Amino acid sequence: MNTDLQSTGLPIAAVERDTGLAKDTLRVWERRYGFPQPTRDLNGERSYPLEQVDKLRLIRRLIDQGLRPSKIIGLDVKALAGMLDEIGKPRDGGDPERSAQFAAILKFVRLHLHEDLRRTLQQLLMKLGLQRFVSEVVAPLNHVVGDAWLRGELEVPEEHLYTEQIQNILRAAISAHTTLRSGRPAVLLTTFPDEQHALGLLMVEATITPEGACCVSLGTQTPLEDIRTAASGGRFDIVAVSFSSAYPARQAIDGLRSLRSGLPEEISLWAGGAALHGAARKLPGITVFESIDALPGALDAWRRTYCATQA
Amino acid sequence: MNTDLQSTGLPIAAVERDTGLAKDTLRVWERRYGFPQPTRDLNGERSYPLEQVDKLRLIRRLIDQGLRPSKIIGLDVKALAGMLDEIGKPRDGGDPERSAQFAAILKFVRLHLHEDLRRTLQQLLMKLGLQRFVSEVVAPLNHVVGDAWLRGELEVPEEHLYTEQIQNILRAAISAHTTLRSGRPAVLLTTFPDEQHALGLLMVEATITPEGACCVSLGTQTPLEDIRTAASGGRFDIVAVSFSSAYPARQAIDGLRSLRSGLPEEISLWAGGAALHGAARKLPGITVFESIDALPGALDAWRRTYCATQA
DNA sequence: GTCAACATTTTGTCCAGGACAAAATATGAA
């Protein structure tokens, strides 16, 4: 930990934490591509200037979007930011009133106006109801915030503030729907070991709890084997797993296949999240969600298949 | 990711994730102490047998408790488990009825009886009220669960289940106390970059929100510099930081001192958590909490100092 | 045209073993 809050450069371990790039990767990039090019401190250890760390962050985001290091590592910060803009664009295009609201919310996040943020979200929740709030506000807002973060327009605490507030509102709303003790289906929610994002799980829970499903969330990062035993032992009907956009698609697919084969046939496996777009056909026996809106329909379908009576 | 759910040995990266011991550390222990002694796979890469990983986990826990690698790395699993038992003992010793309740809760956690777990906690919350629930149930339960986890009596998903349920209950209860728009003091809650545990923050929030404080949580892992700017820019009166027992004491102390010096004098800095026990005198200008029970008193003291009128 | 099989390049992670500063402990003085 730096003794000064102001420091001229970060040690390699801090850069690893900040950018998510492994120490080995940072060193091998330096060797291969000549970037980053940290200065050395008195002990001959790498010290990364803040601008280089910023650029590394941008590069990291672009790689998560499918670009390759060698293609982009030589570009300057402006060009990288431009590419992220391009990628962020194809979204949006909804109701202009809603868009304006999103812009306002983003402003609240940026200016740390937590009161206004909370109030605005709460009002939207009241107006729309939980399910529409999730699909029409939270989901697109995640994209807006994600894009802003991608472009470096948000700092860490802003992103945290946003996530916390959304979580608070969703959790509160979910717990207001006092679930049926033994609602069906019983759904086990969690993520794979390298996935830290819990928001997707909450969105799922918020969408299907009002439909009478009985959700139990294990939070993030549950080992595969443990998901299997928890699902089998807990009389669950469905295991639902979510993946954020940064999660490696291959790892998700392999993991899901492996989990599917280890799970009793009568337990359904549901999966969704940005990492799985277009991967449905590679995952036989698994219900892949391209959008959160598909959840209620899938729930109905499940009930028609497995239950004589509707809930 | 392993293709098989069953595998004979884990690669070094998986062991790093599982045990929290850096790859470099694993390799240097092997060189110095002869343990762990992984087999090699076809590519000559380390493959750690599960028993060795289990032992590493125990060693990790003991090191977190202040023991040193060279003293314990040669012991067998049984001896290590025994030492953890010793350390876990000095707790307990409360109301026998309450102890029985804790044992029951622990059983629910172990057996994944989420319904019973939720119901029992909810009942205790109703009976005791939020503040007493936190100090008389959540705090000691954390110890009980933490000790069980330390001894390897709980698996990952059980620990997750417990944490999730407590979080759900606390968040719901907190949001029921619709905070005064501009309650005083305004408190910014967060943790340092290497601290992932959010439960401490929620406990603080649950304890002081009913007292009329206005809490904003940034969640875990906010960079020091960002805490500073967020606090200064957001008109906060108090910054509160929590540390779990695994957090390195030195790092906490250095970080707090640094944060204190970077923060305007009129903003108070509060800190608490297992990592800080007995560290109060090393932290002048910082309010260090040995127990969650001290929070309401400190809040009163703050109000007497900084406000003419009580809230 | 799509798809599968194969060849090539790119890329991340692993390895060894040396070095060294920071943390923990032991030792001695006030």
Add this chain to the structure above:
DNA sequence: TTCATATTTTGTCCTGGACAAAATGTTGAC
């Protein structure tokens, strides 16, 4: 006791080589 100083322990960093897995490019069959 409490402080300052020496010694040991311990985690992290270093270099530069190696190589498998992933991504991409190519070919040929359908």
